[in-house]
Amino acid sequence: MSRLLPLALLLFVASTGALAADDEFKLVIESHKFDPAEITVPAGKKIKLIIENRDATPEEFESHALNREKVIAGKSTATIFIGPLKPGRYPFVGEYNEATAKGTIVVN
Amino acid sequence: MFATAVIVFREILEAALIVGILAAATRDVPGRNRWLGAGILAGLSGAGIVALCTGRIAELASGMGQELFNAAILGLAVVMLAWHNLWMSSHGAALAKDARSVGNAIRDGRRARSVLLIVVGLAVLREGSETVLFLYGIAASEGGGSLPMLAGGLAGIAGGVAVGWLLYAGLLRIPLRWFFTATSILVLFLAAGMASQAARFLIQADVLPSLATPLWDSSGWLPQTSVAGSLLHSLIGYEAQPSGMQIVFYVLVLVVIATGMKWLNKGSASASRSGTAA
Numbered sequence: 087m088s089r090l091l092p093l094a095l096l097l098f099v100a101s102t103g104a105l106a107a108d109d110e111f112k113l114v115i116e117s118h119k120f121d122p123a124e125i126t127v128p129a130g131k132k133i134k135l136i137i138e139n140r141d142a143t144p145e146e147f148e149s150h151a152l153n154r155e156k157v158i159a160g161k162s163t164a165t166i167f168i169g170p171l172k173p174g175r176y177p178f179v180g181e182y183n184e185a186t187a188k189g190t191i192v193v194n
Numbered sequence: 195m196f197a198t199a200v201i202v203f204r205e206i207l208e209a210a211l212i213v214g215i216l217a218a219a220t221r222d223v224p225g226r227n228r229w230l231g232a233g234i235l236a237g238l239s240g241a242g243i244v245a246l247c248t249g250r251i252a253e254l255a256s257g258m259g260q261e262l263f264n265a266a267i268l269g270l271a272v273v274m275l276a277w278h279n280l281w282m283s284s285h286g287a288a289l290a291k292d293a294r295s296v297g298n299a300i301r302d303g304r305r306a307r308s309v310l311l312i313v314v315g316l317a318v319l320r321e322g323s324e325t326v327l328f329l330y331g332i333a334a335s336e337g338g339g340s341l342p343m344l345a346g347g348l349a350g351i352a353g354g355v356a357v358g359w360l361l362y363a364g365l366l367r368i369p370l371r372w373f374f375t376a377t378s379i380l381v382l383f384l385a386a387g388m389a390s391q392a393a394r395f396l397i398q399a400d401v402l403p404s405l406a407t408p409l410w411d412s413s414g415w416l417p418q419t420s421v422a423g424s425l426l427h428s429l430i431g432y433e434a435q436p437s438g439m440q441i442v443f444y445v446l447v448l449v450v451i452a453t454g455m456k457w458l459n460k461g462s463a464s465a466s467r468s469g470t471a472a
Contacts, residue, residue, distance in 0.1 A: 132400070143331035144248060146324065150418050153407065153435055154398055156260060157327060159249035165257040167400040171407060181201065182328050 108134040108167070115139040115158070118183035126192045129173045135166040145187065149178035152191065169193075195346035198332065202325055202350025204419075208428040209237075209321035210358030212384060216310040218365035219278075219377040223304045223311075233311040237318025244323035245330065261399035264320060268392035271316045274309045275385035276451045279378050281306035284458040310381075325351075378455065380429070386448040387431020393443035394436075405438025 109131055114121045118141060127133050139145050139158040147166060148155045158164040171193045180187025213234065220226050244251065244263075251259045325347075332343045368376050396402040413434035416423050426432035431444060 143334050144327045145331075146328075150413065150435060153394060153404075153433075153437055156398065157248055157252070157324060159252060160331075162249045162252065164252055164260075167398060169407070170404075182331050184201070185197065 108132050110134045110136060113137045113189070115141055115145050115180060115187065117141065118143075118145070118180065118186045120178075120180065120187055120189040123189040124192060125189075126194055127169070127171070129193045130170045132167060133169045133171075135168055136163060137166065138163045143182070145183065146181040147178060148181040149176060149191075151176040152178060154178075155181075195342040195349075198343045198346030199350040199353065201328060202347045203353045204350075204424060205321060205325045205328065206351055206354030207357060207424060209317045210354040211361055211425075211428045212317040212358075213314050214358035214361035215365065215377065215380045215384065216314050218362050219381060220307045220310050221366065223307050226311075229308060229311040230314060233314035234318050237315040238322055240315070240319035241322030241326050244319065245326035248323070248327060255399075258399035258401075261395040262401075265392045265395040265399070267316050267320050268388045268395070271313045272385045272389050272392065272447060274313050275381050275388070276447070276454075278306055278309055279381055279385070279451055280454050280458055282374055282378050283455040284461065382448065382451055382455070383430040385451060386444045387427070387429070389447040390431045390433065390436065390440040390444040393440045397437055397439055402439050405442065407437045408435035409438045409441055411435050 109128065111125050111127060111133060113125065113135060115137065137147060137158055139160060139162055142160040144157055144159050146155060146157045147164070152168050152171075154166055154168060156164055156166050168191070171191075173193050176191040176193065178189050178191065213230075217226070217230055220230070223229065248260070251263055253259060255262050329344065329347050332340050332347065365373075365377065365380075393402060397404045411434065416426075416432075416434060418424060418427055418432070418434040423432065423434065433440065436444075
């Protein structure tokens, strides 16, 4: 299966132009907190999360419920694709600052 | 401090368990410790470089560089683990029976298994870079209190290494007759688990569809954040809420390697039987 990886990567590079149609939602990390801490997104659709880390230190967006983890360098912006999701509440954290960096994605 | 120790422990546990299994599997490779040390050192320096370049890697491939990088490392590790297991199956019977009578095979076998030491480097590289970033974040954060937190980080590292070493010491107690079978099975599940993780990164990068998300949800009775959950995650790739595509990857890699092993094992068993008869 892993031999298919290069092919998959190629296909991906070729298809990056076609991603613009997804729903976009923005989050900001500041002082190790997410803002907004809760966002509502539509069910059954692929969502493009754009997360801007305004802190100087890196953060790791992590959510077991969403099955996602991504390191976001300090002073940078990252994109994470999620969904399509069933209605429900999906918590996420900034793993490096779990005490303060918490949020939820509500799917309706 | 305690929270820091827990986070670092969690980050380092997977790499520590992988290193423990692979160190045991390569116990008779000459100069093993030197190779192992070199693999870990290379992994750590790589982790430092990856941590430094996090921003730049992330920007590659329209912002999906991190996912593709992780998937590529995991994919490479899966291929190497698969190759090791297939080689061991075709020669393992002879190896376990009488190690001295198969001179060339042993030399090749050592080569096959030194591949595992490259996987050690890859595992340390992947898991280590997140730990480096986390500790950097602590060190760089404003105000005091960073010293006890760094101490917590060190405690987390020590804890992870201790668990990896325990696994290693436990594996060495397995009688030689079963030893290669046991390590091959562990390596098989490591490979399947890594394939599932690679799939997760490709889904996250929007390269692959997720199929069902999640396929099942066992987070109620065995959360992945629990001790048992994260141990199982590292060893056999357990996930509480996996996507369908991950399971496809997992099962496919498991079945392909296991079938190959069984097939080669049959060939090697009959070959070594006719060899003894002659």
